[in-house]
Amino acid sequence: MRRIYAAVDIGATNIRVAYGDATGIKRKITEATDRNSGADCIAVQIIRMIRSLHIKGLVTIGVGSIGPLDLKAGCIAGTPNLPFRRIPVVAPLSETFRVPVGLLNDCAAAVLGERAFGAGRGLENIAYVTLSTGLGGGAMVDGHLLVGKDGNAVEIGHLTIDPDSELVCGCGCRGHWEAYCSGRNIPNYARLLMRGREAEGSLLLELAGGDPEGITTEALFDAADRGDSLALLIVGKIGEVNAIGFADIVNAYDPELITVGGSIALGNPALILDPIVEKIGRHLINRRPEIRITPLGEDAVLYGALALSMGTAP
Ligand SMILES: [Zn+2]
Numbered sequence: 001m002r003r004i005y006a007a008v009d010i011g012a013t014n015i016r017v018a019y020g021d022a023t024g025i026k027r028k029i030t031e032a033t034d035r036n037s038g039a040d041c042i043a044v045q046i047i048r049m050i051r052s053l054h055i056k057g058l059v060t061i062g063v064g065s066i067g068p069l070d071l072k073a074g075c076i077a078g079t080p081n082l083p084f085r086r087i088p089v090v091a092p093l094s095e096t097f098r099v100p101v102g103l104l105n106d107c108a109a110a111v112l113g114e115r116a117f118g119a120g121r122g123l124e125n126i127a128y129v130t131l132s133t134g135l136g137g138g139a140m141v142d143g144h145l146l147v148g149k150d151g152n153a154v155e156i157g158h159l160t161i162d163p164d165s166e167l168v169c170g171c172g173c174r175g176h177w178e179a180y181c182s183g184r185n186i187p188n189y190a191r192l193l194m195r196g197r198e199a200e201g202s203l204l205l206e207l208a209g210g211d212p213e214g215i216t217t218e219a220l221f222d223a224a225d226r227g228d229s230l231a232l233l234i235v236g237k238i239g240e241v242n243a244i245g246f247a248d249i250v251n252a253y254d255p256e257l258i259t260v261g262g263s264i265a266l267g268n269p270a271l272i273l274d275p276i277v278e279k280i281g282r283h284l285i286n287r288r289p290e291i292r293i294t295p296l297g298e299d300a301v302l303y304g305a306l307a308l309s310m311g312t313a314p
Helices: 041-052 090-097 106-117 177-181 186-194 203-207 217-225 229-253 263-267 269-283 297-312
Strands: 004-010 014-021 024-032 058-065 075-077 086-088 101-105 126-131 135-141 257-261 290-293
Touching: 004 041, 004 106, 004 297, 014 041, 014 297, 024 041, 024 297, 041 086, 041 090, 058 090, 058 106, 058 297, 086 090, 090 101, 101 106, 101 297, 106 126, 106 135, 106 257, 106 297, 126 229, 126 263, 135 177, 135 229, 177 186, 177 229, 186 217, 186 229, 203 217, 203 229, 217 229, 217 263, 217 269, 229 257, 229 269, 257 263, 257 297, 263 269, 263 297, 269 290
Parallel strands: 004 058, 058 101, 126 257, 257 290
Antiparallel strands: 004 014, 014 024, 075 086, 126 135
């Protein structure tokens, strides 16, 4: 009988469910994450989505999820991105489908995906960074995936860039990397940089409707793409902060490859990667790794969940 593995990517915005095998994803479906029906409804939604795929020969389920996690309890615990304190994941899935269920932080899963299906094949030292609504990372060192006591290792979005910064992170702390460079917070950083700078006549201000409060991450990269000098200056400053964060990863984990995913990076590969590659050197003590956009695109976590699913199989 054929062995089929299910894969789940739990995001704050979307839930993706797929099945596949060692050759890759066979079929996938995406739905908006149910944020309105209580903590248990995330699992109910996933169960319904898996059932809708009519999988024959299901062996295991792998889940890559937004964090933070409580891995021992099999829960998402206190995520700032969903309005529920604890979201059970492993128990409802294993009780419903009667198969083993693996759970990992989404970026840790993405590292497994990169190694099994992406740019990291054959490598033992890999890091993955997502630049999306939030900012996160995962790392494999000497072939060992870093997981941590609760499942939250490599939570790089909350590395401190400047403890005296005016920018407050979603977690409540000042000056975290995510407070500058995540999709949610880039507009705040842009407004900070615009203070005292002449913005009149810039395309950026025009796209923002004439008011810095109207700046969106999308408008910033759109203006930079079209050569607006103010937008390019801000994108360059974002790149400087990203270069510090990426250098911290290289200095901490000594990877040979860093792949980058998430909507901000996938949508603006040159504007995001070029400044990092240009500016990382001044912060490095360790030898520079290859840094590139993930070839797995928006499915990096889903491929990771598939690799986790296969690795969890008895
Ligand atoms: Zn933070």
